[in-house]
Amino acid sequence: MSATFNRREFLAAAATTGVGLSLSGAAEQGANNKLVVAVMGTGGRGTALAKGFANQPNVEVAYCCDVDQARMGKAAEEVSKLNKGSNPKTVGDFRRILDDKTVDVLVVATCNHWHAPAAILACAAGKHVYVEKPCSHTAREGELLIEAARKHKKQVQMGNQRRSYGFVAEAMQKLKEGVIGRAYFAQSWYTNNRPTIGRGKEGPIPEGLDYELWQGPAPRRAFRTNYLHYNWHWFWNWGNGELGNNGIHTIDLCRWGLGVDYPIHVSSSGGRYRFDDDQETPDTQIVSFAFDGKKSITWEGFSCNRPPDKNYFVMFHGENGTLGLADNGYTVFDLKGKELNKTPGSGNDGQHLGNFLDACRGKVKLNSDIEEAHKSTLLCHVGNIAQRTGRSLKCDPKNGHILDDKQAMSQWDREYEKGWEPKV
Ligand SMILES: NC(=O)c1ccc[n+]([C@@H]2O[C@H](COP(=O)([O-])OP(=O)(O)OC[C@H]3O[C@@H](n4cnc5c(N)ncnc54)[C@H](O)[C@@H]3O)[C@@H](O)[C@H]2O)c1
Numbered sequence: 001m002s003a004t005f006n007r008r009e010f011l012a013a014a015a016t017t018g019v020g021l022s023l024s025g026a027a028e029q030g031a032n033n034k035l036v037v038a039v040m041g042t043g044g045r046g047t048a049l050a051k052g053f054a055n056q057p058n059v060e061v062a063y064c065c066d067v068d069q070a071r072m073g074k075a076a077e078e079v080s081k082l083n084k085g086s087n088p089k090t091v092g093d094f095r096r097i098l099d100d101k102t103v104d105v106l107v108v109a110t111c112n113h114w115h116a117p118a119a120i121l122a123c124a125a126g127k128h129v130y131v132e133k134p135c136s137h138t139a140r141e142g143e144l145l146i147e148a149a150r151k152h153k154k155q156v157q158m159g160n161q162r163r164s165y166g167f168v169a170e171a172m173q174k175l176k177e178g179v180i181g182r183a184y185f186a187q188s189w190y191t192n193n194r195p196t197i198g199r200g201k202e203g204p205i206p207e208g209l210d211y212e213l214w215q216g217p218a219p220r221r222a223f224r225t226n227y228l229h230y231n232w233h234w235f236w237n238w239g240n241g242e243l244g245n246n247g248i249h250t251i252d253l254c255r256w257g258l259g260v261d262y263p264i265h266v267s268s269s270g271g272r273y274r275f276d277d278d279q280e281t282p283d284t285q286i287v288s289f290a291f292d293g294k295k296s297i298t299w300e301g302f303s304c305n306r307p308p309d310k311n312y313f314v315m316f317h318g319e320n321g322t323l324g325l326a327d328n329g330y331t332v333f334d335l336k337g338k339e340l341n342k343t344p345g346s347g348n349d350g351q352h353l354g355n356f357l358d359a360c361r362g363k364v365k366l367n368s369d370i371e372e373a374h375k376s377t378l379l380c381h382v383g384n385i386a387q388r389t390g391r392s393l394k395c396d397p398k399n400g401h402i403l404d405d406k407q408a409m410s411q412w413d414r415e416y417e418k419g420w421e422p423k424v
Contacts, residue, residue, distance in 0.1 A: 033361050038063035038097040039088075039107040040118060042075035043229055045132060046109030049159075050075055052349045053107065054082040056357055063097050064088045068229075069208035092210055094118060098125035105360060108132060109159075111228075113238045116141035117217040117422045119156060123148040124424075128360045130353070132159040134244045134377040135370060139400065140413040142374035142381075147424040149370050157356045157366050158373035160252045164352035167345025168253065171323060171330040175257045179332055181319030186254035188314045189300040190246040191307060194283070196275035197234060200226030217420035226278055234279040236388075241281030242301040243387075244380045250313050251289075252368075252376035253325060254297040257316050261375050262400040265290040268387035274304035287383035292397050299383070375400070385411045 035058065039050040042064050054061045061079050066072035072090045080087045097103055098121060106122040108115050108131040116136040119129045129149075135158040136142035149156040162168045175183050205211045205223045214228065215221070218237050233239035255261070270285035283303040290296050302310075312324035312331075321340070322333045329344040358364045378400045385408050386393050394403040402409040416422075 034058045034060065035104045035357055035360055036060050036062045036102050037105040037107060038065060038094075038100075038103045039075070039109060040065045040094045040097070041108065041110035041114070041132075042066045042068075042071045043109065045159075046107070047071075047075040047078060048349070049107050049109050049130070049132075049353075050079045050088070051082055052353050053105075053357075054079050054084070055350065056353055059357060060084065060086055061088045062086075062100075062103060063091055065091045065094050065097060067092055067210040067214045071229075093213060095121075098122060098127065101126075103127060105130065105357075111214070111232045111238050112240055112244060113137045113218045113232075114216055116145045117420060119145055120148040120422045120424060123152040123154045123156065126152065126154070128155040128356075130157055130159065130356050131370075133248045133373070134158075134240055134380055135373045136377055136381070137238075137240065138412060138414045139378050139381040141422060142377050144422050144424050146371050146374055151424055155356065155359045155366060156370040157352070157359070157368060158370065158377070159352070160249060160368050160373055160376065161349050161352035162249065162253060162347060163256070163368035163372075164355050165345065165347025166351070167329060167343060168325065168347065170343070170345075171325055172256055174330075174332070175316055175318075175323060176259070179318075180316060180321040180323050183258055183316045183318040183323070184295050185317040186258050186297045186314060187300075187317070188247075188250035188254050188298065189302065189310060190242060190250065190313070191302040191310050192242075192246075192304070193306050194303050196277045197226045197231050197279050198277050200224035200278055215417065217416050217422070219415050219417050224278075231279075234281045236280050239281065240380060240384060241285070242283070242303045243281075243285060243287060243299065243383050244377070247287070247299045247301060247383070248377055248380050251297060251299055251379050252373070253314050254299075254316075255376050255379070257314070257323075257325075258291070258295050258297065260291040260293070260295050260297070262397050263289040263291055263379065263382065263395050264397050265392065265394055266379070266382045266386045267392040268383050270301070270387065281384075282387060285383075285387060287386070289379055289383070297379070381412075 037053045064072045064076040076088045106127045108118045119131045122129045268287040270282045273284045285301040287299045312326045314325040316323040324331045332341045355367045359366045389408045
């Protein structure tokens with residue numbers, strides 16, 4: 001950590017990002033609290049994060065890294081305008097970033113199959129890690145990532161940014177205090193009108209794309225025209241379907257609100273109902289998780305059909321009423337459905353990034369430590385295992401491991417391309 005803190009820059013950045021740091025707190029950090037950040041994966045999300053980090057006080061984004069040259073160049077150009085006078089370097093191989101001792105933080109905003117393997121290597125190289133959701137591609141990777149964070153004493157936070165929104169924390173506190181009595185059932189969903197991904201063709205690898213490093217830890221597949229960018233979400237070799245893509249956000253909130261950890265029972269139904277194309281993961285899915293203490297969570301995925309009546313994305317049901325949570329606030333209803341209280345709210349990534357950076361500086365605790373992120377991500381993985389085996393699964397409430405079904409438990413882990421197996 002090095003360089004200077006500039007009061008004017010902080011005020012400007014705080015105004016644009018709404019960071020939750022107090023000025024006196026930030027000013028006290030002084031010159032030696034600057035953090036140098038590198039961003040791996042500069043698609044839509046990585047570019048937004050790179051700009052978000054550049055906007056934070058006392059942060060320099062030193063690298064934009066992507067295996068797609070055009071993408072990293074464009075991201076670096078956008079970040080330069082916000083980066084307090086310095087231009088980020090571009091680099092295709094993130095291992096060069098791990099070698100650079102001046103880098104404090106690696107942001108992993110790649111495809112899911114890279115999240116945990118890259119984050120584990122980064123912890124071993126002495127970097128703190130901001131890893132996008134889901135924090136792992138398999139349940140085993142999540143366990144290894146927690147081990148790596150603990151072994152190397154690094155801060156690792158997932159991109160479940162709603163954990164840092166003030167109004168969401170307030171709603172969770174109200175639930176805890178019994179605003180709807182004992183909350184025992186949380187319903188959640190995700191809706192979209194995604195189009196078909198069609199039928200891809202094997203074809204030449206586009207110029208400027210290092211497809212070998214894009215695949216990295218995943219067993220090799222010949223390049224096809226409808227894998228990337230973004231559509232990898234819908235292939236099990238790289239993605240985790242809509243459940244791991246967007247289910248993770250709301251399931252994390254359900255778990256927080258009900259105060260539950262690992263499930264005792266998981267089932268899933270649905271499939272690829274809407275289009276006949278190459279996509280492997282379901283576009284329609286209903287997953288249900290039961291927990292000790294008579295509590296349940298459900299998640300419904302409507303990837304290709306946005307129903308008109310889903311105003312909230314989580315509904316918590318309790319003995320005395322319901323609390324509905326949305327990105328613009330929360331509402332409490334009584335048992336007859338009468339609105340008792342409507343609280344508007346809003347949040348932004350800056351609050352989560354600010355919390356992460358202050359945790360790296362040793363000033364605060366993470367709003368969502370990697371162990372909590374793992375518990376939520378694990379629900380998505382076990383939900384997908386239930387879907388793919390077509391069986392209801394019994395789980396160990398101590399760690400989520402699948403009981404009495406060796407074949408299902410064999411999907412806890414995955415095969416790796418030789419040489420890329422994550423190790424702690
Ligand atoms: N927290 C949120 O709200 C939020 C929102 C959107 C996306 N995400 C997550 O962010 C991640 C990225 O999403 P996206 O929409 O930008 O996807 P994307 O496919 O458009 O971008 C991923 C980028 O990573 C790059 N990449 C792959 N392997 C790499 C490697 N070894 N080194 C460097 N770069 C590599 C790809 O070339 C691509 O540019 C996903 O995991 C997604 O789940 C989170």
